[in-house]
Amino acid sequence: MRYQVTHLTRYGYADPVSLCHSIAHLKPRETPYQRCLIANLRINPWPSVVREHRDFFGNRVSYFSVQQSHLQLEINATAEVEVWAPPLPEPASTLPWEKARAQLQSPRAVESASARMFALPSPAVPLDPLAADYARASFMPGRPLLEAALDLVSRIHRDFDYDPTSTTVATPIAEVLAQRRGVCQDFAHLAIAALRGLGLAARYVSGYLETLPPPDQPKLRGADASHAWLAIYCPEAQESGGWVDLDPTNDCSISDQYITTAIGRDYQDVTPVRGVFYGGGEHSLAVSVDVDRIALG
Incomplete structure (x- = not known):
């Protein structure tokens, strides 16, 4: 089965945030029965620093730092994944x-x-x-x-x-x-x-x-x-x-x-998104996810 996954995270702040550092576990990993064909992360405002590494468990971890003042942070993760049903031992x-x-x-x-x-x-x-x-x-x-x-x-x-x-x-x-x-x-x-x-x-x-x-x-x-x-x-x-x-x-x-x-x-x-930010005051969080099956052939 092949899927298109879209995971949108929005933070809204009452006061400007001057700096944030975040890590995200939003890119699907490879397994014996899963293949990640495409994985992208779009962040708004555009971050000054973006890096990716594998953690101790082999997960794909994205690090980013937004170093400009902002009242909203949007993280849009998209991926195309192919999945097979794992066999179950008797x-x-x-x-x-x-x-x-x-x-x-x-x-x-x-x-x-x-x-x-x-x-x-x-x-x-x-x-x-x-x-x-x-x-x-x-x-x-x-x-x-x-x-x-x-x-x-x-x-x-x-x-x-x-x-x-x-x-x-x-x-x-x-x-x-x-x-x-x-x-x-x-x-x-x-x-x-x-x-x-x-x-x-x-x-x-x-x-x-x-x-x-x-x-x-x-x-x-x-x-x-x-x-x-x-x-x-x-x-x-x-x-x-x-x-x-x-x-x-x-x-x-x-x-x-x-x-x-x-x-x-x-x-x-494995928290999807976590980090620290300076300023902001009260903040809100909204998350939307779409998992859409891709027709093959």
Whole structure:
């Protein structure tokens, strides 16, 4: 599947901003099942400095500095991406989760060395005993790893309400567990905390999900949004580098409707746009996203 993605971010300021420094994770990354054909970033006002680098996780990071006075900052990211559906290992045929954990932690398992960091706590996903307790209902002794992970994802989907007014980017996992509601970021963080609490490796994935309008209805422009899910390290998923992406918001493994922008330990590693600015006073933020399927042939 091929897509055109447009992600427009606008900051408005009550008072002039004299200088801003920002970094953005807005250019899709390459994966075994995704190819980024074109990726551009247009910034208004025109920045004095623009650079791009790969971070520790292999994400494309754009840095820019606007060094002129401005009352509005506009960041327009466009990309053309080709995506294939990753194959899913047979869940019941994956290793028992305890054996997968032992293999992950073994110093002799060279192939899993890079995954071990994702079994450790991170700033937005500290180890939470309640999250680990929540996971144990799915991870019964001897249960195949992927079968248990899919069950965990299904339980989060059933037990938690999607409510965009209930949390912010800073809401802790303990609060999400207590109020049983949140958004895709919260559900991904909860699943990651639950898996790490059992000694398993899980990472945060940010990107986009193609949304389709109801039959005979036009697609609303700008109504799509950034999305978040998680990936669990599963030794049998060799074609995907050992990772299987799961989406608790929609109770599924990912398909060719998912576009990956960045991976990290949690949201803080892959924030779409963040930075510092001087001046400005009160400010507003508006974001619009369009994910459009490109007809081939």
